[in-house]
Amino acid sequence: TSQTCTTLSLTSEEFTTLHSLATASKSTAYCPYSNFRVGCCLLTTSGAYITGANVENASYPVTTCAERVAFGKAITEGHRGFKAVAVATDIAPPASPCGMCRQCIREFCELSVPIIMFDGSGGYSVMRLEELLPLSFGPEALGVQTRSSS
Amino acid sequence: TSQTCTTLSLTSEEFTTLHSLATASKSTAYCPYSNFRVGCCLLTTSGAYITGANVENASYPVTTCAERVAFGKAITEGHRGFKAVAVATDIAPPASPCGMCRQCIREFCELSVPIIMFDGSGGYSVMRLEELLPLSFGPEALGVQTRSSS
Amino acid sequence: TSQTCTTLSLTSEEFTTLHSLATASKSTAYCPYSNFRVGCCLLTTSGAYITGANVENASYPVTTCAERVAFGKAITEGHRGFKAVAVATDIAPPASPCGMCRQCIREFCELSVPIIMFDGSGGYSVMRLEELLPLSFGPEALGVQTRSSS
Amino acid sequence: TSQTCTTLSLTSEEFTTLHSLATASKSTAYCPYSNFRVGCCLLTTSGAYITGANVENASYPVTTCAERVAFGKAITEGHRGFKAVAVATDIAPPASPCGMCRQCIREFCELSVPIIMFDGSGGYSVMRLEELLPLSFGPEALGVQTRSSS
Ligand SMILES: [Zn+2]
Ligand SMILES: [Zn+2]
Ligand SMILES: [Zn+2]
Ligand SMILES: [Zn+2]
Structure with a gap:
């Protein structure tokens, strides 16, 4: 983990806090349909931690995943730069963000942002966004200039 | 408005705060694609106000509307009972929640919850959820017991 | 049913075909997660019948409901005018379209279009779109002119 | 292209048909909001070609992308095995499927399925699903057995 932190430019305290x-x-989480709990925590470039969890719906497509709940909070609270995205589930190996959430992360983070996936027993994996969503579709394709730095 | 408040069992201070x-x-809001800003405020039965705004994405279906951002925050912060839902846009007559958001409200609110729609010039409309989404599809259809009171 | 057909301007053969x-x-349907099957059939103004069913996903929000599968087919096959929307489930009383699907219907149908909901035992309910999604949000709110007639 | 076909186990006729x-x-496509047209074509293991295009909505999250329209058609018409997924847009370099659609493809295709991305001027890129959505989230995470072969 110490080496992971160095690679990801996170302090060990930041890593531990993201995990917790x-x-x-x-x-x-509100997940009476899947009973599959997901927690998420974002670390902003200004040092803030923003959390989220999945919020499901009887009409399954109306569900909002943990990552999108967290980004919804963060963006509407004014945060724009992110140092890391962490997700946690109860299974092992750790679950990764679904494709829809990788697309959400793509809208707001640099391609190099680390995505830390914690499993239910203390283990984890780390991948950068550009690894989890290579050759991604983004605002540029629509000719829209969107990203602001914070 | 005074009569509206009586009908909706809201104090005029609550109504004014929801509006503000x-x-x-x-x-x-983060809406570089539609340039259509939507704000939302929920009033919980415990007296808390939770806000949200639309958070769009270059892949349009990955967008989260203002109402769902607000419910994502509220539910993951532990709130379960809601006294009112307010939305605000820049147009007149006021815009109503889209069908997807009415479905989200359905998951978490009583059918009688008032939905207050504020326009861009101080005017508003009010409808109850059962009026905006009659004969609604909900958890019961799936045989799932979900609603908890707060 | 005979009277229903008169009210809805459908022939009894059209009604029977929509039901079947x-x-x-x-x-x-592909619904290994909810095990809740939904079938849909659209009748176009040109007399074509277009069907669909729900197509779920391990990431619940990536699910497409039956109605949206049917409209996806119909619209990309060039259909623009619709005389009726029928949905069928295995429960009684019949399930209604979720709010997200009501919003989809709103994009492509007149407000008076009948939505026929068949239950699992031969019964049904009928409501018009303007009754299921009153005061609806549509293209006009965005200042976009979209509806074409066929 | 001849070498691409060999690598992808597609005949040059299949490749040409997917392109066309x-x-x-x-x-x-129905895309009055983004004005960004996307076409999609699936080749099934039984040799059928199934097409789709994006179908947008005034409520952006209610939009269905081209790939999901095509899979909605294919799955509800009984197709289960897929040899290739092709998408076409008007820009260059070619646009890739959004994360939400990569997740949809994940539900129904082998990890090695080729995704061919055609640009607006005759060029193209090819990636396999496991390259576009590495370490993917799927049915196994939920303990659900879903994939059937055709
Ligand atoms: Zn997700
Ligand atoms: Zn909405
Ligand atoms: Zn639906
Ligand atoms: Zn897509």
């Missing part, structure tokens, strides 16, 4: 908050956020 | 916060939240 | 096709389409 | 149909399908 993403894991703790699982208990805030 | 839903309207102010419009400025927190 | 919507019901038969349930067996084409 | 994906490109032609762009004209069936």
Whole structure:
């Protein structure tokens, strides 16, 4: 983990906090349909931690995943730069963000942002956005200039 | 408005606060694709106000509307009962929640919850959820017991 | 039913065909997560019948409901005018389209279009779009002119 | 292209047909909001070609992308095995499927399925699903057995 932190430019305290908050956020999920709890924690470039969890709906497509709940909070609270995205589930190996959420991350983060996936037993994997969503579709394709730095 | 408040069992202070916060939240929207800002404010039965705004994506279906951003925050922060939902846009007559968001409200609110729609010039309309989404599809159809009171 | 047909400007043959096709389409659903089958059948103004069923995904929000599968087919096959929308499920009383699908219907149909909901035992309910999605949000709110007639 | 076909186990006729149909399908898109046309063509293991295009909505998240329209058709028409997925847009370099659509492809295709992305001037790129959506989230995570072969 110490080497992981160095590679990701995170302090070990930041890594530990991301782990704790993403894991703790699982208990805030509303998932009576899947019973599959997901917690998420974002670390902003200004040092703030923003959490989320999945919020499901009887009409399944109306569900909002943990990552999108967290970005919804973060963006509407004014955050624009992100240093890391952490997700936590109860399974091992750790679950990765679904494609829809990778697309959400793409809208707001640099391609190099690390995505840390914690499993239910203390283990984790890390991939950068450009690895999880290579050759991604983004605002440029629509000719729209969107990204602002914070 | 005084009579509206009586009908909706809201104090005039609550109504005014819903108006101010839903309207102010419009400025927190991320909507470079539609340029159509929507603000939302929920009032919980415990007296808390939770806001949201639309968060769009280059892949349009990955967009989260203002109402769902607000419910994502509220639910993952532990809120379960809601006294009112307010939305605000820049047009007149006021825009109503899209069908997808009415479905989201259905998951978490009583059928009698008032939905207050503020326009861009101080006017508003009010409808109850059962009027905006009659004969609604909900958790019961799936045989799932979900609603908890707060 | 004879009176229903008169009210809806449908022949009894059209009504019977909508019932048969919507019901038969349930067996084409892909719903390993909800095990809740939904069939849909659209009748176009040119007399064509277009069917669909729900297509779910391990990431629940990536699910496409039966109605949206049917409209996806119809619109990309060039159909623009619709005389009726029928949905069929296995429960009674009959399930209604979720809010997200009501919004989809709103994009492509007149407000008076009848939505026929068949239950699993031969019964049904009928409502017009303007009754299921009153005060709806549509293209006009965005200042976009979209509807074409066929 | 001849070498591409060998690598992808496609005949040059299949490749040409995928190109023609994906490109032609762009004209069936309903995209008054983005004005960004996308066409899609699937080749099933049984040799059938199924097309789709994007179908947008005034409520942006209710939009269905071209790929999901095509899979909605294919799955509800009984197809289960797929040899290739082709998408076509008007820009260059070619646009890739959004993350949400990569997740849809994941539900129904082998990880090695080729995704061919055609640009507006005759060029193209090819990636396999496992390259576009590495470490993907799928049915296994939910303990659901879903994939059937055709
Ligand atoms: Zn997700
Ligand atoms: Zn909405
Ligand atoms: Zn639906
Ligand atoms: Zn897509």
